[in-house]
Structure formats: structure tokens, C-alpha cells
Amino acid sequence: MQNLTLTWQTAGGASVVLLGAAYAVKRATRSGAATRAGGTAALLREAGILLGLFALWQLVGHLSVLSTDHALDRAEWIHRTELGLGFPDEAAWQRAVEPYSWLVTGANYYYATMHFGVMLVLLLWLFLRHRDRYHWVRTTVVLTTAACLLIQFIPVAPPRMLPESGFADLAAQYGQSVYGGRVGGVVPDQLSAMPSVHVAWCVIVAVAVVRVARRPWRWLVVLHPLVTVFVVVVTANHFWADGLVAVVLLLVVYLVQYAVSGWRADSEGPTPAAVQPEDRPEERSSVSRS
Template sequence: MQNLTLTWQASAGASAALYGAAFAVRRVRAVGAAGRRELASAVLREAGTLLALFTLWQLVGHLSLMSTDHALDRAEWIHRTELKFGLPDEVSWQRAVVPHPWLVEAANYYYATMHFGVMLVVLLWLFLRHRARYAWVRTTVVLTTAACLLIQFIPVAPPRMLPGNGFVDLAVQYGQSVYAGGPVAGVVPDQLSAMPSVHVAWCVIVAVAVIGVARSPWRWLVVLHPLVTVVVVVVTANHFWADGLVAIGILLVVYLVQQAASGWRHHALPLHTGSSPSEARQERSSAGR
């Protein structure tokens, strides 16, 4: 199961091309097509932003693998520290799943596909149906992921690389590993960036976005996504509890920073003389986005 399909160079080039296309579309002059130009330009720009984020992720994985000293030692330390603080041993959670092959395979597939799949669906839904809320969520994704990736420049091995501690690489055993076989077609697997867990950060962002934007009582079912994700990353031995806790801490800081910045822009926005109350409200609303 190959998860990464673009090198960082290819994704960077595609991102730049999308930004260029977005600029070109915006500059095209076509009578009666302003709305369609704006929409097409926005779609291209947002796609370019996501690819740029993917580029950064790939690049960090590449660079972290160039300096792997003490990655296993750091993972050992995390495991020991968790047990010292009384957190449940991830090994026992994994052993509870091992006797059920269908559960193991489902967990491996969930780990490999759902973090990207669910995030893309939610971003597309927000962009098409709730544009006013989209920018906030997109910015949250970008800032949180960037912060996680900066920390990941320090290589930390995932639990599955610690067989001496009792962990098993279930994805390899079932032929479902997204990292199997090492670099493929120039793609460097991001195997030593376990701390913090971007999987956990993204699933919480998705849940908060859906609960905050949707109005249906069914929206609360999205809470299952972070719950399942946390269990999956643990039982597949791809992350420690600590990886997820640090990711959630980073996300909370990003939310606070965004809220503070939004409030500052709201109060600092000057009102134009002669603006109607509705225009002033619209200006403040736009600034808060």
C-alpha cells in the first residue's frame, strides 16, 4: 500500500503551477464571467496551498531521515515516561487487536487513507457550502501542520520500530505498510516523524469544524473520527499517546493565536466615513475571516 505518490520536488512544482494558474485566471478579462473567474482562481489557489503543505511534509520527512541518530532512543524514552506517569501501555492495546485479523486490516486501512480523505472532504464541503468559515479552518490546518512539522525535524521513531518493547509492525505483517520497501520512485517515507501526530491533529480539526459549522444533530457523529483515529494510531503502533497529546496541545495554541489575531483585526479595523451600518458590519466580518 503506497501512501506517498509525489516527491517534494514534484509537489512543489505542481503547487507553484497552481498558484500561477490562479493568478492567470484572475487576470483574464471576460465579460460576464467575473464570478466564475473568482471561483476558479480560488479553487486553484487553495489546491496550491494544500500541495505546498504536502511539499513541506515530504521535505521534513526527507531531511529528518538524513539525521537518524537517537531516534530510537527518543522513542524508548517516551515509552518509559508514559508508563512512569501511569498512561496505559500501548502494547496491551495492540495485543487486544492482534487476534482479530479483520480488525487489524481495517485499522491499517484507516491509518493509511482516512486522515487525508476525511480532511479533503470537509475542506471541500466548507469551501462550497460555508465559504465564510473555510478560511479559518484552512488556516488552522496550515498553522497546526507547519508547527508539527517543525518539531518533526527532530527524528523520533514510532512504536512499531521497538520490537524489544513488545510492539509489532502490523502493517508490514499484513502487507499494508505505506512505508514498506523504503523509498519508491524517489519518494522518501516519512518514518521518523512520529512526534507529534499530524493524524491526531487533523482528526480533531475536522471534528471541531463540523460540529461548529453544521446544524444537524447528526453532526455529533463526527466525534467518532478522532476517537477511532486515536485508537488506530495506537494499535497499529504508529504513535504513542504522547504524540497525540502534543499534537492536540499545538492545535489549542493555534486556536488561541487565531482567536487573538481575529479579535485584534476586528478592533483595529478603521471605519470609513459615510459607511452604512451594513457596510461596516460586512467589513468587520470580512476582517474576522
């Protein structure tokens, strides 16, 4: 499964190429083809930004591997705290699915592919069909991921590294682990379990589709976060707490965005549509002449 994982060098290089291509297309555009070329440049720019974000995420994970002190201790503390608060034991959930090889295999593939794949489909759909909503969602992804990255500088091991607590690395057992070894000379991130970017992104996808789409089928997207939470738990890649912290960060990002949007609206003043007819000088003059 390593071939499904881009290294931070590969993603970063692709990001630079795409951003450079976007700049070149924009500069080479003639006035007659400005609209079409502008759309191409925008698409290249956005793809470059997202790949750059992915590269940064991978790099932070690599840096966290350089300092593994107390990563296992923190994971054990999270597990003990959850059990003390009455949370369901993730190890028990994992044991419940272990007898079903097809379910384990599906969960491993879902974890490895759907996280980034579904987000790409969402952003492409918004960019092509709902451009007015795209920038809000893109900003949400960037800010939420950045907030997660800041916390992930503190190494926290995933549950699968705690066999003494009853967890197993099912992806490694089935030969499906994206963390199985070096990829492009870099050890993939394994100690950035807190918070779960998987959970944050799947909730962003669900909220965006429900808010933007208008047909009844849009509610099916709620299955994506439900399945994702199930998958990250039974594969022992995340604790419940990892997902909860990610959702809290996402809510903070939403609140900040709404606050900034309101502040901008207040600072810009009323729109022309908000000006009443009696306030317009030309209409007052026509009334006085009549």
C-alpha cells in the first residue's frame, strides 16, 4: 500500500510545478482567451495549494518521528482516561471485527484511499460547479489542517502501537499498511495520531455537501464520517479522543470564519441593494420636479 502514499518531497515538488504552471498560464494569456485560460490557471493554482498543504502535513509527520519521547506514554494516558470517563474500549471494537477478514480488508483500504480521495472529489466538484462556495471550504480545509499540524508536533502514538492494551496492527497483518517501511527514503508519519485529520476532513466533506447540494441524496454523505470514524477505530489508527479534538478544532475554525465574514460585512457597509429609493439623489430630484 506504500504506493498510495505521496512523500512530502514528491508532493512539494508537484506543488511547485503546478503553481509555476498556473503563473505561466496567467502571464501568457491573451485578452481573447482570458476567461478560459483564467479558469485553467485557477485550477492549477488550487491543485498546487492543496498538494503543498499535503506536503506540509507529511513533513510535520516526519519531523515528529525525530522526537519520539513519551509518544507511547501519551497514548496510554489517552486510553486510560477514555476508559475512566466511560468511553467504549477501542480494543473491544477491534476484536469484534477481527474474525471477518473482508471487513478488515475493506477498512484498511478505506483508511488508505478515501481520506484524500473524497476530499479531492469534493473540492473539484465545488470548483467546477459551485465556485462561490469553493473558497470557503478550501479555507476551512487549510485552517483546520494547520491547527491539527500544530498539535501534531507533539508525538502521540496510535493505538496499534499498544499491544499490551489489547490492540493489533491489522493493516500490517494483512499487508496493507501505509506505514510498512520507508517510502522514497522517508519513514511515513506514525506518531501524529492526535488529532485525527481523517475525522476532521470527513466532517468537512459532509457539512459542505449538505450545505451546498439541494437534492435529497446529499444526506447520504453523512455515511462518510460515520464509516471513517468506525474505520479509524477498528484499524487502531486513532482513539475516540483524536476524533473529538479534531471536531472541536473544526468548530473553532467555523466560528472564526463566520466572525471574520461578519466583520468584513460590517466594515464594507451596506450594499447598493440595501439603499432605499428615497435615499437616492436622482430619485429625490425626479420627485421634486414632478
